[in-house]
């Protein structure tokens with residue numbers, strides 16, 4: 465009997481955007497029906513170094529213009545970078561709130577409004593600071609014929625996760641757009657407690 469794959473590719477379609485003509489590719493985690501998408505731009509051959517961003521869902525930042533975090537600005541900058549470089553991939557993973565979900569993120573925001581930091585808020589709600597997993601990236605990147613990347617991130621865990629699945633991270637591009645007075649404290653906490661790498665000058 466055929467073994468059921470944990471993740472499956474579903475379909476692709478063209479996706480024109482403000483920055484250029486992308487293609488969107490849909491994937492599903494079969495057990496949970498959790499859906500993820502990849503956006504691709506341009507053409508490449510096996511072994512080419514592909515500009516890539518792994519972006520975690522943030523409804524408030526990505527779709528509702530929140531400046532409480534840097535996600536929306538990072539998403540825009542990543543798509544712009546990809547088009548400027550002529551090719552690239554954005555993996556958009558549906559792991560809202562670092563994996564705790566939207567409503568728990570709102571609970572965590574409420575606790576942060578009362579003075580807890582982003583990590584303390586998660587812990588107060590009974591969650592680890594970061595529940596995200598990246599194993600779905602392997603099938604997504606295999607399907608897209610990507611083996612080597614220039615990764616746009618400040619989060620070293622993403623690099624480690626890719627390397628553990630056999631993807632070569634040839635270089636890293638920092639993506640430090642979107643830091644404002646509304647989120648500087650949050651970003652400082654990410655640096656101090658979650659290991660994100662930011663230029664210290666940007667956090668003063």
Ligand SMILES: Nc1nc2c(ncn2[C@@H]2O[C@H](COP(=O)(O)OP(=O)(O)OP(=O)(O)O)[C@@H](O)[C@H]2O)c(=O)[nH]1
Pocket residue numbers: 518519520521522523533534535538559560561562563564569572573576582586616617618619622639654660
């Ligand atoms: N639990 C929780 N999640 C948050 C909070 N603020 C943003 N997020 C989520 O954090 C995720 C983005 O993670 P970040 O830590 O900002 O960045 P990253 O993806 O680890 O790293 P980069 O690649 O450098 O952007 C998204 O899923 C957001 O919804 C918060 O205060 N609490």
Ligand SMILES: [Zn+2]
Pocket residue numbers: 522524525526533534535536
């Ligand atoms: Zn966000």
